[in-house]
Amino acid sequence: MCRGAQHVVNRILPAADTILHDHRVKFTREDIDSSELDRRRALYGPLTEAVRELVDATIRTEVDESVIREVHAEVAAAAAKLRAKQLDGAFGLRFTTGGESFAWGNAGIGLRNALAPPLSVESDASGLHWTEVTLGAPYEGPPGLVHGGICALVLDHLLGTTASSIEPRFTGTLTLRYRRGTPLGRLRAEARITRNEGRKTVVNGTLSDAGGVTVEAEGIFIGPATATA
Numbered sequence: 592m593c594r595g596a597q598h599v600v601n602r603i604l605p606a607a608d609t610i611l612h613d614h615r616v617k618f619t620r621e622d623i624d625s626s627e628l629d630r631r632r633a634l635y636g637p638l639t640e641a642v643r644e645l646v647d648a649t650i651r652t653e654v655d656e657s658v659i660r661e662v663h664a665e666v667a668a669a670a671a672k673l674r675a676k677q678l679d680g681a682f683g684l685r686f687t688t689g690g691e692s693f694a695w696g697n698a699g700i701g702l703r704n705a706l707a708p709p710l711s712v713e714s715d716a717s718g719l720h721w722t723e724v725t726l727g728a729p730y731e732g733p734p735g736l737v738h739g740g741i742c743a744l745v746l747d748h749l750l751g752t753t754a755s756s757i758e759p760r761f762t763g764t765l766t767l768r769y770r771r772g773t774p775l776g777r778l779r780a781e782a783r784i785t786r787n788e789g790r791k792t793v794v795n796g797t798l799s800d801a802g803g804v805t806v807e808a809e810g811i812f813i814g815p816a817t818a819t820a
């Protein structure tokens with residue numbers, strides 16, 4: 592768990608009933624400890640990786656039509672097996688008995704979400720937060736470049752996590768300046784809190800490739816009223 596995240600967990604549960612109840616967000620405490628969480632991580636992580644591989648392979652395959660039909664049937668059969676027992680809705684945000692959080696359906700970080708890049712945020716004592724990620728063919732927008740909405744996803748998640756390093760914060764306004772196209776491949780995003788104004792936290796950040804900054808971002812993140820009461 593990143594620095595300050597346990598504190599965020601302790602604050603986010605009471606806050607959930609106020610701001611998030613209206614959004615029908617699912618917060619669940621599961622009766623499992625961290626070793627069971629590790630076991631599940633080891634079970635689902637490789638499945639998600641395999642699905643991610645399938646997504647990329649589907650985009651880039653040039654095999655014969657007969658193989659496509661064969662794989663189509665196999666993938667449909669695999670999906671039907673997984674559908675045999677399902678959650679009613681989305682995964683939500685869950686907590687172990689020890690307070691460890693897992694948002695495995697999350698579009699940015701979800702361990703069970705093959706659409707998630709996935710992102711992992713690091714931080715240092717100076718307050719700098721960053722994430723490094725490789726975005727390949729499934730994230731293409733303009734030819735050879737990352738889709739603008741995916742750049743926004745990366746920056747929203749990083750800036751939101753940065754804003755939430757002390758208290759939980761939700762994106763109020765996110766402003767992006769796309770300075771040049773972001774090439775598919777290895778990228779780094781950085782963020783830092785620039786000011787706090789009561790329940791509002793302003794965070795600035797960038798997305799860069801090896802040649803420098805491609806997108807600049809500024810976000811205003813708002814804390815639920817009860818989190819600072």
Ligand SMILES: CCCCCCCCCCCC(=O)SCCNC(=O)CCNC(=O)[C@H](O)C(C)(C)COP(=O)(O)OP(=O)(O)OC[C@H]1O[C@@H](n2cnc3c(N)ncnc32)[C@H](O)[C@@H]1OP(=O)(O)O
Binds near residue numbers: 692748755
């Ligand atoms: C384990 C955990 C890990 C935690 C790790 C978390 C990482 C998460 C990263 C992803 C984050 C997301 O994507 S979050 C998902 C996208 N965002 C959302 O769905 C949020 C939807 N919007 C809302 O729920 C709400 O509108 C809020 C929370 C933004 C604000 O509602 P509110 O609390 O009623 O706000 P309100 O009292 O009216 O205003 C409070 C102050 O904020 C200002 N304000 C209000 N709305 C906005 C706004 N959109 N943009 C700018 N400023 C605003 C007001 O002017 C006021 O300033 P003043 O008068 O006091 O000066």
